[in-house]
Amino acid sequence: MPEWTLATDPAQVRVLVSGYQSWSEAELRPLTDVQSVPLMRWRHEQGHDPAFLPSGEAGVWRSHTVLALVRPDGGGWVGAAQDATHTFTHWEARAEGDRVRVTCSQEGPATAVAWEPTDDVITILETLSAQLGANMHARTPAPQRVWCSWYSYYRDVTLTAMLDNARLAREHGLPFDVFQLDDGFQSDLGDWFTPSSHFGGHARDLPTQLGDLGFTAGLWLAPFLASPTSELFREHRDWMLRGADGQPLTVGHNWGGAYYALDTTRPEVLDWLRTLAATARGWGYPYLKLDFLYGAALPGVRHDPSVGRAAAYRMGLQALRDGAGDDAFLLGCGAPLAASIGVVDAMRTGPDVAPLWDEDSRRVWLGDATGPSARNALHTALSRWYQHTWYQPDPDVAICRRELSLLNSNERHAVAGMLDVVGGLRASSDPIALLDAEGLGLLRDCLTLSAPDRPTTLTHSLGGAVTHFRRGTFNLTDASLDGLAPHSYQRQT
Template sequence: MFEPEKQLVGEWVLDVRPEEVRVLVSGFQSWSEAELRPLTDLQAVPMMKWRHEQGHDPAFLPSGEAGVWRSHTLLALVRPDGSGWVGCAVDAAHTFTHWEARVDGQQVRVTCTSEGPAVEVAWQDTADVIGTLETLSAQLGRNMNAITPTPLRVWCSWYSYYRDVTLENMLDNARLARQHSLPFDVFQLDDGFQADLGDWFEPSSHFGGHASELPAQLDALGFTPGIWLAPFLASPTSKLFRDHSDWMLRGEDGQPLPVGNNWGGPYYTLDTTHPEVLNWLRELSATVRGWGYTYLKLDFLYGAALPGVRHDPSIGRAQAYRNAMQALRDGAPDAFILACGAPLAGSIGLVDAMRTGPDVAPYWDEESRRVWLGDATGPSARNALHTALSRWYQHSWYQPDPDVAIVRRELSLLNHHERGSIAGMLDIIGGLRASSDPISMLDEEGLALLHRCLQISTPDRPTTLAQSFGGAVTHFSRGTFNLTNQSVTNLPAHAYLEQRL
């Protein structure tokens, strides 16, 4: 694999017993795992290579070793009394910053390396890890001119219809939302409207129209029109790939580089150091903005930041990603941009909102994949909560998007406690509010829970990082989560207990 060049930024040896320390880490992109774990535990690395690209940074993977923890942009080590150490990059526009904490005998060794131009990092021994982490992450946001607009309430087609969505599905749900006085701001069309991955301007055979026909009808119902794009990706069957295979990121063999496996097979990503690619990206966002879409969900964005052989080898991965996002922003300067599957800190200042965890799903856990294959980046309610809660501090970088509430009881394996935990996560994280349930499926109880989930809230703060029910940040001032499979104290498995104030 192509290995980007890295530079040592700093190294620190901590005189602390490793078994007394917890470590808080954050992965590279939206779906990469964020955790709060004992330092002596093992950080899992997926066994499936294609998940290295699709869920992580293949140039800085989780360690797969007990007592070795890797993190992107920032790292925190926590003593039992809440004191400890916090490291954080002060800028992420041109450089990827990598942290590693390693058990070294009866000490802990922390190293920080960077990929890209030299960048300053902060490293603080602190009596208050929570406060210091929030302060440093907020400083990073200010340095990069973070955009933190008013949160929106969004209905999305994905978890209702997946790729089988039709124009009429969208309008049926929009009409029902009005009928039930559901306070959505945005109705967002997700994957399935397009002919192929990369062929965004041609409709799929089943959609029942063209995506350009939807905005005016949503406007008439009082909703902001939104649309999903995976702007950097191309299916091998697409016209984009057939006509412009020279635009693709390449491997060392000179061939287009597969960067994941979805939609029934592998797919490729655009090389965003190619000037013609940047022009195409500007035209793409300008075209859908011209159709009337002012809310853009841009997905699978990690593709522009993967290691590979680029048209212009002088442009590093972080800058290649940043340039691509700037091109999309330039094409639709007034659009609200939600990024997903995206390098987190590298997106600050260019996106309005960011997915901060894996997809929610209508089931609690896919344990076989998570435990046996070492991959907690896939869809599940448990994975979404685990990672989004452990990134509570990122509301100073953009509006966080912890993904959708699932309140329906049909076509769902979630129980009452699990639905309540997702609702609790939305309240704790703040940021966007989203739903994807077919509104016709919701009974009175479901509609009541949905109304609750659509209530905008301010982000909450943890009360401790020295205790956890499930390997993540679970104790907040407004409530406590139990992400384990057993009851703990007065909390059933998978439940959320709201703190009555």
């Protein structure tokens, strides 16, 4: 296990970390601070890597794939994996007296890592990240402008609601490329081929009608999961990832209860995944959002014990790519980030946005900043600015509506600023009928594509994240700082 001892005062060092998957926290913090560990066990599985959790110790920070330590002069040290196809690379920085000890461990076949002292942490982190993307043949196609149903209708989405919003988008001349049908169209988690009782049709009924309006159809799937009430689970219980007791292993808590994950080392499971993606493509969906992908990479007992977690995940993801076709656009979410490079076209790089700024009880008292909120999305997505060389980053949706929202004007514009700074996908989920002239104007701004921005500093932060960029500055705190209002974004003029 590589190890480095740095003769530097820990109290003078900031650490930039990136969590394991889309929703896991990424942040820029003093090394002597404490990295939070969620108190709820199911959030270890659903928001983190349970095999390499944050330590919860003062002065000990853990990161996945990359790590940066920043001195007050902007120099420091950067570590980065150079391949993640079959291997998870774990970093730990630990304050020890007047020194800092850094260790790097790997789960899977040993692969190269880079460790570079530098006078310019920002540039070296970008350079090493780009090399990882190049080594894994990253796919970075043109970003898409997407309307999705989730943050308007959640699981109550209907065929009529999809088409009503598409017609209004066309009437207003809103430049969306894709209309994506999210969770709620299917009868159960895992039973993707049969419609829910409320949807008012079948998922295959939508693409042609969207095409007539000038939009590409997108579809949400959680392809590695199965509800205990699903036909998939009842008929193929043996397909599930198992615990040490030989029983199917619960892998999270959502949709009102626990659920299970497919064992992607089973050939019949890979066949089923190929068929699922090919079927969705055959219905007319060249854009697929693949969610809750972490399930295939959780610790457990697999059919083929010789296959490690990273490789098992990659096998399942590749099966979906093979079924959908090389020209399909695949967006990953809730996914092990680096392990997805070269297979997905885009990746969610933070928690869900929500029409509220923060959920203090969960973040502060339960130690979990992986849940939905505008603050959590900004905090993590901004701190992963460098990942645009791995895939098209997806910082999630803008919230432009004033109705059915607790966000104030500053907060709505901060979310819009995040989309501009991160670049990548542009998405909205507002019911278009609720948008007034101001909301429509903000939405048009949010749908204007931009190149990813770069930070100007990692030595100063307004909120424990990367907040200072060339195009503007974010204040993620609850107080006015440096002339910026709380929860705001000030664009450079």
